[in-house]
Amino acid sequence: MRRITPDRPWPLHGNAGSRALEARTAAALPPNALMQRAGLSVARLALALAPHAQRFWLACGPGNNGGDGLEAALHLARWGKQPLVSWLGDAGRLPPDAQAALQRVRAAGIALADAPPGAHDFAIDALLGLGSARPLEGRMAEWAERMNSGGTPVLAVDLPSGLSADTGRGGGVRATHTLSLLTLKPGLFTGGGRDAAGEIWFDDLGADLAAEPPAARLIPQPGVMARPHDSHKGRFGDVAVVGGAPGMGGAALLAASAALHAGAGRVFCALLGEPMPLVPGQPELMLRDWASLDLAAMAVACGCGGGDAVRAVLPRVLSTARALVLDADALNAVAADAALHPLLAARPARGWSTVLTPHPLEAARLLGAATQAVQADRLASAQALADRFRCVAVLKGSGTVVAAPGQVPWINPTGTAALATGGTGDVLAGLLAARLAAGQDAFEAAGQGVFLHGAAADRWPVGHSLTAGALAKALSPRASDQAGIRQGC
Ligand SMILES: NC(=O)C1=CN([C@@H]2O[C@H](COP(=O)(O)OP(=O)(O)OC[C@H]3O[C@@H](n4cnc5c(N)ncnc54)[C@H](OP(=O)(O)O)[C@@H]3O)[C@@H](O)[C@H]2O)[C@@H](O)CC1
Ligand SMILES: [K+]
Incomplete structure (x- = not known):
């Protein structure tokens, strides 16, 4: 068992993959052994998290997730703790592993209540795991709410009850810790998962994770990009930012600043609005008329604050830039104008790379779907x-x-809600362009870029508000690789 940190590209398995691994692992073990391992793991973590707690409330549901909770109760009782078991099941309908656990709990003389205890020091959520099929209601919803408002740590078994393993949708329990069993699930890391799961721990229970293809992987912390001493600015490539329609120059300048701080050799900025002779505080930026830029020789970030003006430049950008990041208004223009699609589609055959960086609403426009539909399955929408x-x-x-x-999709483990402020998307676009300019493969550049963008926010000093301009300046190809990334996800 271990706490999850972004030290490797952790494989993430959804419901089907987890079920397949469960069946494969259980088949190689004596009956009930897998659930007994699960229960022991849960009890161990609960004890490690709250060594001085006495009253452990185990809220156990009607399936095998509840069975894990029952097995954990046995261990806590053996260790001199007071397991307070509330059980919502029907003995006649229990799956075999949970049935065996129930008999063991009864044989040990542990009482089963049909309501939460009056008081507890620590809660274990074993209501629902992979079998969660619909929103919580009735007593299950009440117990979940009792855990959420109980003021104690809440350890979720496998998944916070109600959360979809595949998508991170749904939910009811908001755990402080989650112990994911057998597999790590993508739903813990995207959508509502991050808020529901708390700190994530993992025990593979002996499963061979490589036996089942993952649905996604966690982006690992990028390695240090060391610069040879014998370097010059041409080695790290040129970035051109094309955007900044009238009144929106700031977005393009933020992207350009991010590209500079992320290590691009030279950064050009073509504002589609009013010409600006010099950018205060950023003399390194080279302002150019966009038509004069040699886009074929640069990585281009297009769309940041582009407004309607960006539509006119997109045909040339799409048909000349070999490495391209499309953001914001460029994405809206592509969504609104099908005539641009063939230009986009022709790029891979020419060996050119394109990265799209939509937020959910922009993604919905591009897919011709509702934003809720995009968010309902973020992995599928991105794919x-x-x-x-x-x-x-x-x-x-x-x-x-x-x-x-x-490719197997990546999910980014870094970043906080502090990034939910204007301009941070422009910063990401500039950062990605800098990595493309350095010659990185687009998929790798995008994965590492979003990691570093989030990591810069994770290490933001407490009490200092995060602004996009300051975020851009906090980027550095080396410092952001090396500095203390927040441990845990
Ligand atoms: N087998 C093993 O050895 C191991 C198993 N493991 C553990 O098993 C878990 C999966 O177990 P599981 O398949 O039994 O599903 P689980 O999440 O317990 O729920 C199913 C029950 O809940 C019910 N139900 C669903 N939604 C509901 C709702 N909203 N409100 C009320 N009821 C609802 C549903 O009823 P139904 O929908 O059929 O009416 C059914 O009765 C997995 O996450 C892991 O923790 C691992 O530890 C490894 C060892
Ligand atoms: K649970």
Whole structure:
């Protein structure tokens, strides 16, 4: 068992993959052994998290997730703790493993209540796991609410009850800790999962994770990009930011600043609005008329504050820039104008890379869907975008998803709600362009870029508000790789 940190590309398995691994692992063990391992693991973690707690409330549901809770109760009782078991099951309908656990609990003389205890020191949520099929209601919803408002730590077994393992939708329990069993589930890391799961721990219970293809992977912390001493600015590539329609120059300048701080050799900025002779505080930026830029020789970030003006430049951008990040208004223009789609679709055959960085509303426009539908399955939505436009798609939001045709998608473990402020998306676009300019593969650049963008927010000093301008300046190809990334996800 271990706490999850972004030290490797952790494989994430959804419901079907987890079920397949469960069956495979259980088949190689004596009856009930897998659930007994699960229960022991839960009890161990509960004790480690709250060594001085006495009254452990175990809220156990009607399936095998409840069975894990019952097995945990046995261990807590053996260790001299007071397990307070509330059980919602029907003995006649229990699956066999949970049935065996129930008999063992009864044989040990542990009482089963049909209501929560009056008081407890620690709660264990074993109401629902992979079998969660509909919103919580009735007593289950009441017990979940009791855990949420109980003022004690809440350890969720496998998943916070009600949360979809595949999508991070739904939910009822808001845990302080989750112990994911057998597999790590993508739903813990995206959508509502991050808020529902708390700190994530994992025990594979002896499963061979490599036996089942993952639905996604967690982006690991990128390695240090060391710069040879014998370097010059040409080695790290040029970035051109094209955007900044009248009144929206700030977005383009934020992207340009991010590209500079993320290590681009030279950064050009083409404002589609009023010409600006010099950017105060940023003399390194080279302002140019967009028509004079040699887009074929640069990584281009297009759309930041582009307004309607960006529509006119997109045909040339799409048909000349070899490495391209499309953001904001460029994405809206693509969504609104099908004539641009063939230009986008022609890029991969020329060996050119494209990264789209939509937030959920922009993704919905591109897919011709409702925002709720995009958010209902963020992994599938990002993959649909990548496949439709044959590009790398970065679907921003809680647990940003990075997808590309034929690749296992990434989910980003870094970032906080502090990023929910104007301009941070422009900063990401500039950062990604800098990594493309350095010659990184687009899928890798996007994954590492979103990680570093989130990590910069994670290490933001407490008490200092995060602004996009300051975030751009906090980026550095080396410092952001090395500095203390927040441990845990
Ligand atoms: N087998 C093993 O050895 C191991 C199993 N493991 C554990 O098993 C878990 C999966 O167990 P599971 O398949 O029994 O599903 P689980 O989440 O307990 O729920 C199913 C029950 O809930 C019910 N139900 C559903 N939604 C509901 C709702 N909203 N409100 C009320 N009821 C609702 C549903 O009823 P139904 O929908 O059929 O009417 C059914 O009765 C997995 O997450 C892991 O913890 C691992 O530890 C490894 C070892
Ligand atoms: K649970």
